[in-house]
Every structure is written in structure tokens, then in C-alpha cells.
Amino acid sequence: MNSVITTFTQFSNKSRIAVLLASLFLLAGCTDDDVDTDDSGLLSNDNFELRSLATQLTLVEGDEAGLRIPLELDRNDEHDDAVDLSIMGVSTADAAFISSSFTRLTLTPSEDNSEMVLNLAIADQPLMPQQRSFIITASDGTNSDELLLEINVEPVDAPDVYLLVGQSNMVGFSGDGTREALPGGLDETNPRIRQLNVSKNDRETLFLSEADFTSPTLNVVPPSITTAEDPLHVPLDPSNDSGKDLEYIGLGLSFAKRALLDTTKEIVLVPAAWSGSAFCTNDDGPNGQWNAEPTDNPELGNTWLFDRxxxxxxxxxxxxxxxxxxxLWHQGESDSNERCAQFYSDNLEKLVTQLRVSIDPDRRGASLRQADSNIPFIVGTMSRGSDERGDLSVFPPDKELVSLALQNLPANIPFTELSNHDDLTPANGYPCGNTTCVHFGAAALREMGNRYYDALLRTAP
Structure with missing residues (x-):
């Protein structure tokens, strides 16, 4: 039979025992002379004792078989009452994503054995190896015995995948020669950070038609998974043993390096941004746009970049x-105009919900492919940089409208968050990037990667 994990979320150990004692007094009319505790503060009695027969207590996240723990009740010769079993987590963190069941919830003198099964669903964010504490209670309504179990938890054996979408600042326009990829450099590769080896953004020869944008052979260059290396949106040529030749960066690699601190698994980045891309048609951009659904609006384009x-x-x-x-989404500049800005908020919200619905289920299951599923979606503010090439510190009305849509997204769609970059300007030591201050420079992009990850952590319930 299944049982529900409960927790004592706001009590110290002494307070927890006091609550247990008070509950028992009310239920059984006991005085404090009738209740015993052992040296650890757990409830005990002279009539029966609950024991675990397991020697290895390791629970693996996402393992459908779960952890099976044989239990045995040792009674004295005179006790023959039915004894009920229950389980609770010592804290909220202990019980998170846990479900439990017992083969027998009520023990009798003729059936004093049960098996408890614990399952740990894959958490919303990566887990680190840890120990969780549970109290198994055996109670006949008057007497109780508690068994404390310390269980080792191992994370699911699967990499953490992050999708990178948007336009030039997600691609990275730090400027040629700004990458520091030598050993010990700020943009050095890490063998635990991998990427989908995507083909280059080419509107002239590769991505011309709708079918091109969803073609597996056109989207990926063998080998399909490689060590992540800036620039992420340029494929690694396997014949070039010196790595990628271009010398600019984006924010993805620094994001992944920060994320590595909170996982024992590999990280896989999926580059899918395109410079100059928009929801609206854009003659200077790619042949595809970011609309999540077909539209009759003549100002809006197609769904091809979404599909890609x-x-x-x-x-x-x-x-x-x-x-x-x-x-991770960084975009808005190409929609910051009179004909497009008014549609941006609705388009962005549709993009968030439809990406969550449309991407294939992973090991967390199909139930995590709903519009409001906990798949964090992080947006970033646009550059307010200023240098000799121009001053972007104050946005014109259309761009301000797009900026407000980005800022307001977390209030409208669950599990979204904003990464604020308003201070990443030359005046604060962050030079602008290539061509104009529309583009963040290398130092800013590295900091943006950290901030995107911090924003992702803030989406946790």
C-alpha cells in the first residue's frame, strides 16, 4: 500500500519530539510517565521494537525499482495488538520528490514483517550526492517505536541539457580576438561541458526552406556531441585538431561553468540562436522567425526558428x-520597432509555453511537458551600453515596450525569471562588443552567464 511522506518542517529535534509526545497524550490519554524515548530522542516502549533488516541504504534518483527496505517488528510475549507503520521526513528537503509504499501497513503477531519501498523522482534541478533522514513509526495507538534511517542519495545518471535561443547576444558578438581559450584562460573548455555540434547559421546555402530548419542532417555536423567550445554556434571541424578557429564568445560556456558547481553530471548545451532574428519578418535576418504558432498577422513571420x-x-x-x-533566451533588439514591439509580450509568452509543450519528454516523463511545467525559462535585459559608437542608456519607446515585456514575464508565466544586465556597461568596466553597444563585450557576456544561472536558481519553488 502507498503512504504519504510527511515532514516536520519548522521544528528543531527537541520541538519535534515534544509535538510527537503531545499528539500521543491526546490520542491515548497518556501522562509523561507512560512515554519512553531512547538515547537519540526517538520514541520507544517495552512492548515492541521496529528494526530494519537492510544493510545498504542507497536511493538512486529516478530509479523506478526504488530502494527496498525489509522491516521486522520484535514483540514481547504479551503484546498481540495490531501495529500500524508510517514514515516521515525529518525535514522538507528530506521528503522532497519522495514517494513511499509498504507491502504491509498493519502488522499482526502472525505477520510482523513488511517491506518499505522508497522512490525518488527526478528533481526539478540537479541533485548533488546527499544523505536524507526518515523516521519510521510503529504504533499500536498507545505505544510507539521510532526507527531513524539515514539514506544515501545518488543523482540520476543523465546529463543536464540547456537550450540556448535568441539572437546575436546569445550567439555572442564579443568581437574577434576576445576569446581566452588557452589553458587557464577564462574561456577554456571543460571536458564535462558538452554541446550539440550544430551547423553554422547560413541563410544562403543551408537554411532556405521550412524543411531545412527541421532537417537533422542540416542541423548537426558529425560528431553530433562534442566538447563545448566558443563560439558555440559554429561547428567543430573534426579535421582541425586545434579546435575552432574563430575567436569570439557568447554567454553559454560561462553559464555552464557556473552550473557545474551544482551537479556531478555532464552539461550539454544546445545552441539554437541566430543573429538578427525576430518574431517579425526581418529582411536582414534569417529566413526563419521565432513565432511558436502560425499566424495571420502580416507583420509576424513564420515558425521556422522555433521549429529548429x-x-x-x-x-x-x-x-x-x-x-x-x-x-535561456536573449532577444528583443530586432523586434524593437514600431511595427513589432506591440506584439512582443504575447509572442514571448507563447514561445515559453509552446517550447515546454513541444520538446520531447525526457526521463522526467510526459507530465513535465505542460505549458506551466517547471522547465525554467530565463530572459535577459538588453544592453544599455554607451561608447563613442552610440548611447543606448535610454531606450526609445518601442524598445522600452520590449524591455518591459521581458521584465514582466516572471509575473505572467510560472518558472520564468529575469537576468538583469543594466549595469554591464563601459562606465562600469564592461566594454561593448562588436559593431555597436547593442552587443555586449566579452567581460559582460561572461558575467551574464553567471547571472543567467543565478536567475535559473530563483525559479525553484
Whole structure:
């Protein structure tokens, strides 16, 4: 039979025992002379004792078989009352994502054995190896015995996958020669950070038609998964043993390096951004746009970039067996005009919900592919940089409208958050990037990666 994990979330150990004692007094009319505790403060009595027969207590996240723990009740010769079993987590963290069942919830003198099964569902964010504490209670209504179990938890054996979408600042326009990829450099690769080896953004020869944007062979260059290396949106040529030749960066690699601190698994980045891209048609951008659904609005474009992002996420999940842990979006500049800005908020909200629905399920299951599922979606503010090439510190009305849509997203859609970059300007030691201050420079992009990850952590319930 299944049972529900409960917790004592706001009590110290002494307070927890006091609550237990008070409950027993009310239920059984006891005085404090009738209740015993052992040296650890757990409830005990002279009539029976609950024991665990397991020697190895390791629970693996996502393991459908779970952890099976044989239990045995040792009674004295005179006790023959029915004894009920229950389980609680010592804290909220102990009980998080845990479900339990007992083969027998009520023990009798002829059936004094049961098996408890604990299952740990895959958490919303990566777990580190840890220990969790549970109290198993055996009670006949008057007497109780408690068994404390300390259980080792191992994370699911699957990489953490993050989708990178948007336009030039997600691609990275730090400027040629700004990458510091030598050993010990700020942009050095890490063998635990991998990426989908995507083909280059080419509107002239590769991505011309709708079918091109969803073609697996056009989207990925063999080998399909490689060590992540800036620039992420340029494929690694396997014949070039010196790595990628271009010398600019984006924010993805620094994001992944920060995320590594909170996981023991590999990270897989899925680059799917395109410089100059928008929801609206844009003659200077790619042949595809970011609309999540077909539209009759003559100002809005097609769904091809959305479809390409879904295709690439699906390819990465299938290739690695990974778990989609978040989506990073930096975009808005190409929609910051009179004909497009008014539609931006609705388009962005549709993008968030439809990406969550459309990407293939991973090991967390199909139930995590709902519009409001806990798949964090992080947006970033646009550059307010100012240098000799121009001053972007104050946005014009259309751009301010797009900026407000980005800022207001967390209030409208669950599990979204804003990464604020308003201070990443030359005046504060963060030079602008290539061509104009529309683009963040290398130092800013590295800091943005950290901030995107911090924003992702803030989406946790």
C-alpha cells in the first residue's frame, strides 16, 4: 500500500519530539510517565521494537525499482495488538520528490514483517550526492517505536541539457580576438561541458526552406556531441585538431561553468540562436522567425526558428539521454520597432509555453511537458551600453515596450525569471562588443552567464 511522506518542517529535534509526545497524550490519554524515548530522542516502549533488516541504504534518483527496505517488528510475549507503520521526513528537503509504499501497513503477531519501498523522482534541478533522514513509526495507538534511517542519495545518471535561443547576444558578438581559450584562460573548455555540434547559421546555402530548419542532417555536423567550445554556434571541424578557429564568445560556456558547481553530471548545451532574428519578418535576418504558432498577422513571420530549436533540443535529448533543465533566451533588439514591439509580450509568452509543450519528454516523463511545467525559462535585459559608437542608456519607446515585456514575464508565466544586465556597461568596466553597444563585450557576456544561472536558481519553488 502507498503512504504519504510527511515532514516536520519548522521544528528543531527537541520541538519535534515534544509535538510527537503531545499528539500521543491526546490520542491515548497518556501522562509523561507512560512515554519512553531512547538515547537519540526517538520514541520507544517495552512492548515492541521496529528494526530494519537492510544493510545498504542507497536511493538512486529516478530509479523506478526504488530502494527496498525489509522491516521486522520484535514483540514481547504479551503484546498481540495490531501495529500500524508510517514514515516521515525529518525535514522538507528530506521528503522532497519522495514517494513511499509498504507491502504491509498493519502488522499482526502472525505477520510482523513488511517491506518499505522508497522512490525518488527526478528533481526539478540537479541533485548533488546527499544523505536524507526518515523516521519510521510503529504504533499500536498507545505505544510507539521510532526507527531513524539515514539514506544515501545518488543523482540520476543523465546529463543536464540547456537550450540556448535568441539572437546575436546569445550567439555572442564579443568581437574577434576576445576569446581566452588557452589553458587557464577564462574561456577554456571543460571536458564535462558538452554541446550539440550544430551547423553554422547560413541563410544562403543551408537554411532556405521550412524543411531545412527541421532537417537533422542540416542541423548537426558529425560528431553530433562534442566538447563545448566558443563560439558555440559554429561547428567543430573534426579535421582541425586545434579546435575552432574563430575567436569570439557568447554567454553559454560561462553559464555552464557556473552550473557545474551544482551537479556531478555532464552539461550539454544546445545552441539554437541566430543573429538578427525576430518574431517579425526581418529582411536582414534569417529566413526563419521565432513565432511558436502560425499566424495571420502580416507583420509576424513564420515558425521556422522555433521549429529548429525544438528539433535541436530533441536531437540532443535523444543522443545523450539527458534531462532538459532550462531554456535561456536573449532577444528583443530586432523586434524593437514600431511595427513589432506591440506584439512582443504575447509572442514571448507563447514561445515559453509552446517550447515546454513541444520538446520531447525526457526521463522526467510526459507530465513535465505542460505549458506551466517547471522547465525554467530565463530572459535577459538588453544592453544599455554607451561608447563613442552610440548611447543606448535610454531606450526609445518601442524598445522600452520590449524591455518591459521581458521584465514582466516572471509575473505572467510560472518558472520564468529575469537576468538583469543594466549595469554591464563601459562606465562600469564592461566594454561593448562588436559593431555597436547593442552587443555586449566579452567581460559582460561572461558575467551574464553567471547571472543567467543565478536567475535559473530563483525559479525553484
Amino acid at each position: 530549436a525544438v528539433t535541436r533540443a530533441n536531437l540532443a535529448l535523444a543522443e545523450t539521454g539527458g534531462i532538459l533543465r532550462g531554456i
